[in-house]
Amino acid sequence: MTEDIIKIENMVKVYANGEIQVKALKSINLTIQKGEFVSIMGSSGSGKSTLMNILGCLDRPTEGHYYLEGIDVREKSDNELSAVRNKKIGFVFQSFNLISRTSALKNVELPMVYGRIDADERHERALELLRRVNLENRADHMPNELSGGQRQRVAIARALANQPQIILADEPTGNLDSESSVEIMDIFTIFTKLNRENGNTVIIVTHERDIAEFTDRIITFRDGQILTDERLRTKEVIPC
Amino acid sequence: MLIFENILLALTAIRSNKMRSFLTMLGIIIGISSVIAITSIGASAKGVVGKEFESYGMNNMYLYVNWAMTPDGVDYEDLFTPEDIEALxxxxxxxxxYIAPSISSSSKTKIGRTEGKLNMTGVAADYNKYKNMKMLHGRMINKSDVDGQKDRIVIDKKAALYFFNNENPVGKTLGVVINEEMKDLTIVGVYEIEASIFDGMRASDSxxxxxxxxxxxxxxxxxxYLELYTNEKKxxxxxxxxFSQYLSRIKGKDPQFYTFESAESQMGTINNILGTLSIAIGAIAAISLVVGGIGIMNIMLVSVTERTREIGIRKSLGARxxxxxxxxxxxxMIIxxxxxxxxxGLGVGIAAIGMSFAHISVVIQPSVILLxxxxxxxxxxxxxxxPARKAAKLDPIxxxxYE
Structure with a gap:
């Protein structure tokens, strides 16, 4: 029995920039099941980032519905959306988006601060998460003392802080040098592990085909519409 | 509310921008320190005035003809006679x-080669019981001196030092001129009075x-003029x-014909002036607080802009x-x-230093500090x-x- 964790119906997103209206998404229908490992591809301006923002509850659709775990996001208040971002979704950004002047450990603790988890538990969990991404010995380092790959691993640890079901990664390896392929591989190993072993639903936005091919399903966008939706491999979804 | 986390965050932010934080605080520092310094100086001055009046006795009072009621000058029969005093x-x-006519006179005197000027205040018996003074030698003017109109004098410790080089002058005489008449006054006592801040102001050399x-x-x-010491409980x-209305009545005058001046009312007047001054200067200082506040707003707006991206990150991680x-x-608030x-701290320091120049102990009002x-x-x-609302309302995307 599979569960539609994300269901999008006739979704339209229009950006009104003064007089000009830009239709970033034109009536999208999409279903992602719990435990899927999906990549969203498309050139810039194809609407993939807009979709990411809506999936991550940072933005609301202009028309249509987005059901997250069966609940229409539209009906949620701002504070409820904050709670959804905090508890259900883990963000990984292209530019890491760690808070400078704050140690790796404190960065990982941050979602737990907003989740009102007490300091001792926060600290312990953050250390455990850093251990999972092999950075326990970098806990007290500031972001600018870490390499790109290390920073992204801190960001992944942070995304996992409140044990969200969905991981949204926007070009997670986009800011890593292509020479540091070891670091890129490290990151993908983590995502794969999260999907295969932890049962997380992982959605990665990328514009590189070879990166997308790590995942099980590739959805390609063009001009605000879904162009193709290919399943590379089917796997047994492990319920968690 | 995450108060503890936010306090830590704020301290980190303030520490990482030390110079800027200090400059931002400067307006508040200047405002608060001037408010504290001015009110402390005001309170200290009030305290000194109060002490000063206490040394005179708070029940000290003068009764006199209300000059405003007699534009053509005082008639002889309007003056207080010994009978009026007795009746009162x-x-x-x-x-x-205590009640006695308030009269004084001054005269030159000479002891050997030492010449000086005396200011003689006329008193009735036991004046030292009411005014805060200490007898060092001998006694104060007593009833027999007054009743017998004896040529007696009680001198100040400073006069004793000046004329007699600090040896006990009791029994010695001082030659003076009173009402154009030469008199030899016998010294019966030496008194000491607590130093007053008004000593410096009395430019007199007598x-x-x-x-x-x-x-x-x-x-x-x-x-x-009549000098009185009254029931201090009233x-x-x-x-x-x-008193003044009684005198008006027995002398057949309008009720306002005689008036009075009490130490208490004088102190009230001085305290009023000091209080008004404190409020006026305090208000100016408060304006500098508002200016300081605008400085904080300005820097917070800069800070919000600088940390736009950080705010976006926090929101994406679930910050409400x-x-x-x-x-x-x-x-x-912490700034x-x-x-x-x-x-x-600075204000208290300024007040303490300022007051130490005037040799006045500084009075710090906890209420003012709290305020x-x-x-x-x-x-x-x-x-x-x-600025905080501006930050909170930022669109996370x-x-x-934001770069």
């Missing part, structure tokens, strides 16, 4: 402890002395009004609008509270609110895109 004392035996009041009177004993204003609002609000605390620090925190909230 007999009418209020419990409320009048020494204070006391003599029996009848020897200063002309052939005719009528007088225009309201001095009520007593003064009653209210979480961000609190973060920036607490930061501006102004630290400014308030430094300002309080000032509380006010600075309010300034922090008020001027921090707009735009904030994340």
């Amino acid at each position: 004392a007999a009418r209020y035996p419990d409320d009048i402890q 020494y204070s002395t006391y003599v029996p009041y009848p020897i200063l009177e002309y052939s005719d004993p009528a007088t225009s 309201n001095q204003n009520d007593l003064g009004t009653e 609008t209210s979480d961000i609002l609190m973060q920036f609000l607490i930061e501006s 102004s509270a630290i400014g308030g605390i430094i300002g309080t 000032a620090v509380g006010f600075s925190a309010i300034v922090g909230v008020f001027f921090g609110l707009y 735009e904030a994340l895109r």
Whole structure:
């Protein structure tokens, strides 16, 4: 029995920039099941980032519905959306988006601060998460003392802080040098592990085909519409 | 509310921008320190004035003709006669402890080669019981001196030092001129009075002395001023009004014909002036607090812009609008509270240094400190609110895109 964790119906997103209206998404229908490992591809301006923002509850659709775990996001208040971002979704950004002047450990603790988890538990969990991404010995380092790959691993640890079901990664390896392929591989190993072993639903936005091919399903966008939706491999979804 | 986390965050932010934080606080520091310094100086001055009047006795009072009622000058029969004084004392035996005509005179005197000037105040018996003075040698003018109109004098410690080189002068005589008549006054006592801040203001070069009041009177004993010491348990204003109205009545005058001046009312007047001054200067200082608050608002707005991306990150990780609002609000409150605390310390310091030059012990009012620090925190909230709201309302997507 599979569960539609994300269901999008006739979704339209229009950006009104003064007089000009830009239709970033034109009536999208999409279903992602719990435990899927999906990549969203498309050139810039194809609407993939807009979709990411809506999936991550940072933005609301202009028309249509987005059901997250069966609940229409539209009906949620701002504070409820904050709670959804905090508890259900883990963000990984292209530019890491760690808070400078704050140690790796404190960065990982941050979602737990907003989740009102007490300091001792926060600290312990953050250390455990850093251990999972092999950075326990970098806990007290500031972001600018870490390499790109290390920073992204801190960001992944942070995304996992409140044990969200969905991981949204926007070009997670986009800011890593292509020479540091070891670091890129490290990151993908983590995502794969999260999907295969932890049962997380992982959605990665990328514009590189070879990166997308790590995942099980590739959805390609063009001009605000879904162009193709290919399943590379089917796997047994492990319920968690 | 995440208050603890936000306080830590604020302290980190303040520490990482030390110079900027200090400059931001400066307005508050200047404002608070001037408010504290001025009110402390005002309170200290009030304390000194109070002490000064206490040394005279708070129940000291003068009765006199209300000059405003007599535009054509005082007639002879309007003056107080010994009979009037007796009548008044007999009418209020419990409320009048001391009553005598207030007369004084001055004269040059010479002991050997030492020449000096004496200011002689006429008193009745036992004046030292009411005025705060200490007898060092001998005694004060007594009843027999007054009744017998004896040529006696009690001199100040300074006069004793000047004329007699600090040896006990009791029994010695001083030659003076009273009402154009030469008199040799026998010294019966030496007194000491606590140093007063008004000593410096009295530019007079003469020494204070006391003599029996009848020897200063002309052939005719009528007088225009009466000095009293009254029942200190009663309201001095009520007593003064009653006395002056009684005198008006027995002398067949309008009720307002005679008036009074009590130490208490004089002190009230001086305290009023000091209080008004403190408020006026305090208001100016408060304006500098508002200016300080605008400084905080300005820097908080810069800070919000600088940290736009950070705000976006926090929001994407689940920070609510209210979480961000609190973060920036607490930061501006802490900046102004630290400014308030430094300002309080500085203000107390300034007041203490200023007062030490005047040899006055400084009076610090805890209520003023609470008020000032509380006010600075309010300034922090008020001027921090707009930037904090601006931060809290940022759109997370735009904030994340901000470079």
